[in-house]
């Protein structure tokens with residue numbers, strides 16, 4: 001049954017950009033960089049739900065320092081492939097931000113609106129430092145500037161799904177990252 005469902009999801013994929021091995025390799029590289037930069041700092045690593053949950057789970061296992069984890073759920077795409085332009089907090093973090101070295105973990109930076117909003121928010125809450133680690137960076141579609149400190153892959157201007165990334169809540173459980181066929185969403189928007 002699982003295999004059949006996977007096969008059906010796979011039919012909606014134009015091409016695979018990064019398979020499990022490539023994701024693992026780049027995550028290990030990012031984990032090493034973060035480890036080197038946060039020695040002795042006990043960073044607060046904040047996962048931006050829902051998309052970043054798989055990356056977060058793999059990344060923290062590659063970070064070799066003490067750290068704390070928290071989760072924030074923000075949303076701006078709904079069931080669309082286009083940002084609504086409005087970032088909504090669905091669930092806030094539970095941890096006090098003041099004085100903390102915050103590392104935001106994201107699956108993708110696209111227009112930049114989500115990260116711009118979160119960086120401003122954590123600075124306003126008086127974080128000691130705020131950095132961004134994203135698996136995917138899509139610079140061609142940036143609308144607001146964002147300083148990305150750690151990026152896994154620079155990706156083309158296409159709608160991507162898999163490994164946490166969704167279209168209308170689907171495809172998050174694909175083990176790879178691929179380009180979604182435009183036919184899947186063109187009729188629905």
Ligand SMILES: O=P(O)(O)OC[C@H]1O[C@H](OP(=O)(O)OP(=O)(O)O)[C@H](O)[C@@H]1O
Pocket residue numbers: 048049050051052074075076077078083106107108109110111112113114115166
């Ligand atoms: O740079 P931006 O244009 O702001 O896009 C990036 C954001 O969009 C996606 O989240 P989404 O709002 O779809 O919520 P989700 O993580 O629950 O899928 C993604 O996970 C990022 O958080």
Ligand code: HPA
Pocket residue numbers: 077108110111158159160161165166167
């Ligand atoms: O390419 C994307 N795919 C899925 N979610 C996204 N949120 C911003 N860009 C994307």
